[in-house]
Amino acid sequence: MSKETYVPALLKLFRQFGYEGVTLTKISQETGLGKASLYHHFPGGKAEMAEAALNQANQWLESSVLPILMGAASQEGHSKAALINIFQAMCEETNRFFDGGHNSCLWAGLVLEQSSDALFHAQISEAFSTWIEAIAKILMSAGMDEPLARQRGEDAMISIQGALILSHSLHEFESFQRVLNELPKRLCEGI
Amino acid sequence: MSKETYVPALLKLFRQFGYEGVTLTKISQETGLGKASLYHHFPGGKAEMAEAALNQANQWLESSVLPILMGAASQEGHSKAALINIFQAMCEETNRFFDGGHNSCLWAGLVLEQSSDALFHAQISEAFSTWIEAIAKILMSAGMDEPLARQRGEDAMISIQGALILSHSLHEFESFQRVLNELPKRLCEGI
DNA sequence: CTATCTGTACCGTTCGTTCGGTATATTGAT
């Protein structure tokens, strides 16, 4: 089995328990691999395993979200309706990735542990920046001025992250769904 | 020294590192107390210390936030401007508590670790519910219908939590300030 | 035969926790 086989299990674990909360025993159980095998595939140990999970999340962004936005941003002059469709597709993919709100966000979990934030800050920061910029670009291609477009990109991240936390806190996932449903219109407001 | 003396230090630590990230050694250093002494004040061990920190956060909500909203909700018929002033006061207190976005949220941190969520879910859930309901009540007293008022309460939590995560991820705190500045008007929209 | 992979057994360290005990202050009966 190749290294990549086990990365989804790593993503699941670090998402669920955070960096400090994940133990090699848990990883061993989840992957079915002994510790020695884990160190064969990830010589850097726990830190490299977490980084692999993080890369998997950033990979999702790059290969499942950005294409939706970037393919559209290249051509100028979208109608408002076309923009809303694009953002709807983005939200659907986001909803799928977070399993309707049941999955929590690896980026958020690692950021809130200051200890792991130090190790992974670069990749986390890059993920958010990339996503925000992609949203801003498509809004600017539809005529929105840059500062507002950037704010809208930030608003998207804020809404998604906040809704994930609220949903987990209340064990109730309607609010996450509502946010994703309302987000496309909110982003396009004023176009 | 009494037990309450050390609770602020506990709040600071569990906020910063999460439940699994905090060690008794760190607590000992931060409080200046030996490990054994900690067990004199908190016989329940680490779990009781985290619960004390959680109670401190919930206490802040009850004694510093709810009075702003509840004193106002009792009398009927606020003008929109009066409502905005009240929510502005709420946001200022929130900004103070989170030190301009530099502090992260204990509730969010514990929720994202599934292990600790199991232990503390009741208190976290209650905190969010209480805050949401207080916002909804004051909006309803100004004539807003209940489902929308509840949604606005949820939106406030979502914005605050999301902005905290984004600010920590980007090491940039303007977005947190912007959210708090815009929140009062957003909550009152449509009144 | 070689290179990759894996299970067992183990390493040193740190975890949360407990034990036994000290120092100081407060009480209560004489």
Added chain:
DNA sequence: ATCAATATACCGAACGAACGGTACAGATAG
């Protein structure tokens, strides 16, 4: 006022368990 008795606050040292990580020999496959 005196002096034992009690209560409170605190600490050094050590506990077993679990941690992340490693050494090494056997299995497996090309």
